[in-house]
Amino acid sequence: MHFEYQIEGGNFTRAGYASSEIKKKLKQLNVDLGIIKRTVVATYEAEVNVVAHAYSGTIYVDFDEEKVVIKLVDEGPGIPDIDQAMKEGFSTASSTVREMGFGAGMGLPNMKKNADDLQITSEVNKGTTVVITMFFKKEAKDL
Amino acid sequence: MTVEQIATTLNAKIICGNDRAHHEVKIAFASDLMSDVLTLREDNVLLITGLANMQTLRTAEMSDIHCVVFARNKKISEEMIELAQENDIIVLECSYSVFKTCGLLYNAGLLPVF
Numbered sequence A: 001m002h003f004e005y006q007i008e009g010g011n012f013t014r015a016g017y018a019s020s021e022i023k024k025k026l027k028q029l030n031v032d033l034g035i036i037k038r039t040v041v042a043t044y045e046a047e048v049n050v051v052a053h054a055y056s057g058t059i060y061v062d063f064d065e066e067k068v069v070i071k072l073v074d075e076g077p078g079i080p081d082i083d084q085a086m087k088e089g090f091s092t093a094s095s096t097v098r099e100m101g102f103g104a105g106m107g108l109p110n111m112k113k114n115a116d117d118l119q120i121t122s123e124v125n126k127g128t129t130v131v132i133t134m135f136f137k138k139e140a141k142d143l
Numbered sequence B: 001m002t003v004e005q006i007a008t009t010l011n012a013k014i015i016c017g018n019d020r021a022h023h024e025v026k027i028a029f030a031s032d033l034m035s036d037v038l039t040l041r042e043d044n045v046l047l048i049t050g051l052a053n054m055q056t057l058r059t060a061e062m063s064d065i066h067c068v069v070f071a072r073n074k075k076i077s078e079e080m081i082e083l084a085q086e087n088d089i090i091v092l093e094c095s096y097s098v099f100k101t102c103g104l105l106y107n108a109g110l111l112p113v114f
């Protein structure tokens, strides 16, 4: 099964729509509730990052029997130093983003904790690609 | 504590989820920062916040939070009510500060997340 969703940079009213749709699909598939929560929290953090830090993006979702792969591709400023961005507390979020309740620099480390696998690639002035992979049968991840 | 008891303790109004006033919560977390709420591992946490926007409810949806208290007299929009209803999230509006809200609920026996 394959699905795609568009993300609009700066549109905080709509942020989370795609993650919400993905949650509904996972529930229909009767995926373990703990795995659903880890999946949607990681996806939502990634979706909010596109809204907060990039101009536009697309989410590609592929389900198969054993896993779901969620790929977020954005056009935006990119991340110059991914290791630095992964550190808790590192944030370049604008004051608008902070007023929305985000910008603590917790998103990327939280995605790392929740995802079974997380891959981030980025090119400055072009954009960022985040790939979240979640396995359905995996035992509860030790957080 | 049940939602009904929470509403009484806080002199709060149940904006949606009146039919689930018997829903019970044991632990609570207060924050205006959704980034922090999203790091919680516990389910069925009561969220106390002064941040009234769509992302508060989206965060609740993703984190399996079933009940949100909007303190500091924050009013929630029609659009937010719709989103809460769609996701079976119980919403209360309360005129007390976050500090007073937390104090009253702590006194009444709700436990902190950490």
Ligand SMILES: Nc1ncnc2c1ncn2[C@@H]1O[C@H](COP(=O)(O)OP(=O)(O)OP(=O)(O)O)[C@@H](O)[C@H]1O
Binding pocket: A045, A049, A050, A052, A053, A054, A074, A076, A077, A078, A079, A085, A086, A090, A091, A092, A093, A101, A102, A103, A104, A105, A106, A107, A108, A109, A128, B035
């Ligand atoms: N899609 C992206 N495009 C460009 N920069 C990004 C993107 N995602 C993350 N970043 C950069 O990495 C930093 C850290 O991201 P992270 O998600 O950890 O924190 P945040 O979004 O700033 O705050 P929080 O997630 O706690 O609300 C961001 O402040 C930003 O500089």
Ligand SMILES: [Mg+2]
Binding pocket: A045, A048, A049, A102, A103, A106, A107, A108
């Ligand atoms: Mg973030």
